[in-house]
Amino acid sequence: MFEFTILILIPLLSSAVCYTIKNIRLQYSITLSVSALHLIFSLMIFIGWYQPNMPFYFSTDSLSKLFLLVLSNVYFWVVLVSFSYLKRPVASNSEEGKRYYFLLLNFYLFANTSAILSNHFGMYWVAAEGTTLSVAPLIYYYRNEEALEAMWKYLFLVSIGIAFAFIGILFLTLSAKGTSLEAQQLFFSEFVKKARELNPVWLKASFIFIFVGLSTKIGIAPMHSADVDATSNSPSPIAALMSGSLRITALLGVMRIFQIVRPTSTYEFAKIILIIGGLLSLLFAFIFMFKVNNYKRLLAYSSIEHLGIITLGIGIGGLAFVGAMYHIIYNSLNKVVLFFTAGNIHRKYKTREVEGVSSVLNILPWSGWLLLISFLAISAIPPFGIFFSELMIFEGMLFSDKPWLLAVTMFFLLFIFINMGKTLFQMLYKKNENEILPIEKERFEIIHFATIVLLILLIAIAVISPNILHENIINISKDFGIKL
């Protein structure tokens, strides 16, 4: 019960407390303490210093431990920089957005932790919808027309997507008719154990509905549009939160049903669906990288690309699966860094259009260099983590029964790299003759500190490769029946 209190009840409580307090600084202190506590506790659980025993519909396994740590880490850094973000001047009608900012963040942590730790499909569904509800008002932080449209689209499409996932869950109960699971509770762990008894036709339908429904939230093409709009129009910390932690929570739902499907005859079918989803995401990222002229949308498409790679890795299995698990960690760190620096650029230039941004390296040296480095990191340049995880995924592809996938993926990634690089280098280096922005020295702020720490973490995890992490990922692979 102790772990339940710290991980789930305290965020809910602090959300309620934030509602009663008017002072933003006090709200910030409370939220930061809660997030630090959450991070320390998730780390303890991950390392194994604390053996959790969750009550009700919750439980932990290797997969949820990993995802919990990723969530906790992203959330902590987002909260840390949030106060400096809220201090920035905004349009007068946006002031009211600040009042609910920390309340919603705390509620997000509550909902997302519940989703990750849930052992019951119903619980997962309720919590996953809760994350959408907490994030949607945060997208509308700037109170402008684009943000409003993005919020509406996100709320509406994701709610329908999640409704589809619910139909998938109902199909899963149908597949259990006439087996020992009939009229039982929908516990993941029970379904995984007795998966062989399930009716394959309904299981197939269930997988499709859950995958397609949650795709709206993960950002798998062709259901990605609302997700791109939302990530590109929300304030940078929220975009980082969505790209770094919300997408993987939705991915968790897909992985749970994939785990159930594994021992059945539906497995091959599910793998193909995942591979198609991954390839389509890469294709869409590839196409839109040619024409996108808004740098935050560019980063949102990069998220689509990387979630596509992860889905592809999970679909292929073997070493690619292990690589995908590493990729989840590295991608979440890297996306936070990219969105933080993009936020700094947006503050200075007041535009998200690539055209309006020039010579960032001169005007904002800290943010400029950090953007450059994080771009190199996301493009899988060693020694950053993404390089190693992508290498693993590629190796897995090469030795799988579909080696041609490697060629297709490499082709897409090459052009995505070129186009993304072209756009970002233009922003960083292009000289603007009629420069109007005053050149003043960029101050070193907490957001730069957070970015540097995360970049170091990105290298350190890859180079040191902690044994505990490796063991955890091997355990996840075993749970998914992957033979290495």
Added chain:
Amino acid sequence: MQNVLSILFCLSLFYLAVTSRVKAYVTVLRFQGILLTVLLVFPFIHHFSIFALILPATLFIVKVMVIPRYINKIILDLDIKRMIEPTIQQFTFLLLVIFSMVIIFVASNILSKSTNIETIPFASGFSAIVVGIFVIIFRKKLIVHVTGFLVLENGIFLFGTAVASELPMMIELGTLLDIFVVVFLMGIAINKISSTLSGFDVTALGRLKD
């Protein structure tokens, strides 16, 4: 009894397909809410307990009282015009609905031979899901989209009772709460959209694209 209620539910879908007034959509939502409540109460008629009434009572409050009243309030406040502004002819829409429902009923009948399902509630629930999606696709007004979403949710609920899924009450209440908050947020968003973008329909939303 379940079959009778399901057929009434299907009739409400037909009414949805032929009516062109926004208010009628809200009335249909209310009617469907009542049907679902009766459906939930019915099994407990012989062995009555207060505990078993919690879920139907919440359902009634959320789906029959609060949400329809809230939508009506938005319609009044924003002075939304009575017509739904379809993008296709009403007759074509009706044909589409009938055609899909026939397919769903025939398919469910075939499926019921291999799996033990209640054909009529199953097919009615699925029809409502499809009709809800049609409403969202073929109507312009955002408030009508919200009602379409709710019809879809009602369909899922009916569908859930047909497959006799044993969701714990806490989770059922959670889903109801989620739906309520979604509609609440959508209502706020529509209010904002009408004031900032000066429009109540999808044509007002076209800023974000590549």
